Amino acid sequence: MDGLKDHDPAHIGAFALVGRLGAGGMGQVYLGRSPGGRLVAVKVIRDEITDHPETLARFRREVKTVRAVRSPYTAGLVDASLDEAPYWLATEYVEGPTLRDAVRERGAFPAVTCRGVFAALAEGLASVHAYGVTHRDLKPGNVMLGAQGPQLIDFGIARGVSDDVLTMAGQSLGTPGYAAPEVILRNEVGPAADVFALGATMAYVATGRAPFGVGEAAGIGYRVVHEEIGLDGVEEELGALIKACVAKEPGERPGLDEVIARCGVRSALVDDAFYRGVRTERAQEPEGDEPTLVAPVAAPEAVRPRRRRVWRAVVVAGLVVVAAAVSAVELRPPGGGDGGKGGGGSVPKVPGHVEAVSAVKGKWSSRTQDCDPSAEEPVSQGQTVVQGSGRSIVNPNAMTGKARIQFRLRGVDTPSDASKPYYVSLLVRPPHHDDRGYATKPVNLFAKGVKGALEGITVTYPDDFTQRSAGKTRAAIPLSADPGDWTLLVGHVKSEKEYAVILCGGFQGG
Known part of the structure; x- marks a missing residue:
């Protein structure tokens, strides 16, 4: 799913539009949300062909067909508007790839x-x-x-x-x-x-x-x-x-x-x-249309942890804390600590972005308070705190305004670790399968040494999050646009095409 464009409407009928699902021969298809939170696919006839009698006849026949066919093998009609432009129909949303x-x-x-x-x-x-x-x-x-x-x-x-x-x-x-x-x-x-x-x-x-x-x-x-x-x-x-x-x-x-x-x-x-x-599995985009993160620097790889960590998210009065429950693991680059330099002492080139964010796995559930699958490179000293403004009338645990997200380390194994660059980016993924997610600009966790890592990085959703696709930058959707379980990932940015999850948690939005 792509984000809405500037010229897209915010609502069609009673449905708030969340994003773009695709385009057909007659018009644009959006993901919409009813006032009660139901997700629907909204097909809107393109403005330039609304005056074509044949096109309108086809569209009216489509509405007639979808209304008539009530089958478990088809997406049923929810609502439609046939009297005046914009002409549209809303059908049940089927989550999954084509x-x-x-x-x-x-x-x-x-x-x-x-x-x-x-x-x-x-x-x-x-x-x-x-x-x-x-x-x-x-x-x-x-x-x-x-x-x-x-x-x-x-x-x-x-x-x-x-x-x-x-x-x-x-x-x-x-x-x-x-x-x-x-x-x-x-x-x-x-x-x-x-x-x-x-x-x-x-x-x-x-x-x-x-x-x-x-x-x-x-x-x-x-x-x-x-x-x-x-x-x-x-x-x-x-x-x-x-x-x-x-x-x-x-x-x-x-x-x-x-x-x-x-x-x-x-x-x-x-x-x-x-x-x-x-x-x-999240389908990869066709060549040339891969979602990307903007990244200012290259980072050395970190060693695999010695044992699997289990993460928990705790929600208390609107505060979400995601932290590890076991002993520390070093954030150490491979090769014995040359600080990210190559064998000849040269610093790696700065990548312009990190590609294929949609391929990063991890989905958080409020029911289990767990991610599936869990982090790829979990770090036990990591902690993420989420504080949000606004509360949903339907779900008091769900944030509807902005979310203030902090990622920090609760401890560092040795002070020398802080001399090695370690770049992280925060990724927020809405509940709905087709949304690729939104990411922050990667930063060096140890840019200010141990003190900086302990103080952490603080960002605001949606202000500091974007989605890059086909060279274009799209703004993040608001929390209220997609009610449900939002996944929060912290990624270790290694290179333009490597992005490993070190912490996975989440919170409820909408």
Whole structure:
């Protein structure tokens, strides 16, 4: 999720906007929060196309479709505005990555996981078809990997059996590589076209490659109509089922019941270890759009601690204290203490930033008062104190204003440790999975020697926190924008691409 831009509205209808989830063909999709705290996906039609009758007709049909289809495999309609601009609809928010992002991050799925996803998507399409609706744009980017299984989203070009065709002569709707031959050639839409899209989607999941290659839409369309799908390396039975689904003639494709039966699934997809893994791991951004931290200096690596530390967060009257409960461990650079200098005595170059913050693991729970997973390089002498202004009416423990955060050491093993640079940055991550988090500018913990480390570093959220992505800096969202368990991480900044968590805790916001 990206932060809101200056020109974005603060509210749509009754929903406060938290961030940007993405953009579709017709408009922008935001994460919104209802007055009661419910998270929703809000799709808003772009201003420049609100006067296009065809676009508005498609949008109204999408609202009609989402309202009609009540299925555990789709995100249900929460609210919509169709009378005047801005036109929008709000649907249930599905937390998790898209199938496209999961494949980009992890590559091709194992065959057993493919079968589970295949069967789940076939069940989802069957439930949609039962309402007399065809999706018409099934593809990896329109599948969310939710906690209860995959869910279908974006019914922007879905069509009921009694609906008029909204395309112009010579044009067809759908995504190149996933639209069936009959859609490309004749705008002929039916359940069999969704089966084709299902097969193409599963080819992408099973191979990690675009099902009919990449390039211009016309070239991809030609291969869809005239050439065979590429399935090199796919297990034989799974490949045979995919090939059956993408048969050139609609009548040669299996029905969804047959697809489900041929998948031969015997256990729940949500119990599949690979599926759970792709849901919980934060997807890396495409090359060139990685979130970053601004860092002024390079830092030497610290040695691994001798034993695992357990961290606890204690909340007393709005004061959150995160501290270790065991003996001290040195913050020592490797190589016997040359103070961060290389073998020739030269000081390392100052990195301009620290990359891939979204990959840093750690999530705090107010229920357990623990982080999962715990710190990578825990330091027992570290302590973080959080004091906040404002309290939520719904949850008295939740801060709604600004949070004053202090990180300090309660002790140093030897005074000589303070002569070695040790750079830290504080990272705050909102409760919602898709938010990449916000970080402070890294500083040398020992810049003022032992006394400075004991006094600590004090920052204010959101004022001192930003998110860097694609060379742009985004301001941190307010605590009130995302109610729930906020994770607070202290990171040891080692280089532009290394950032190890030394303390993990959290607090409640919203």
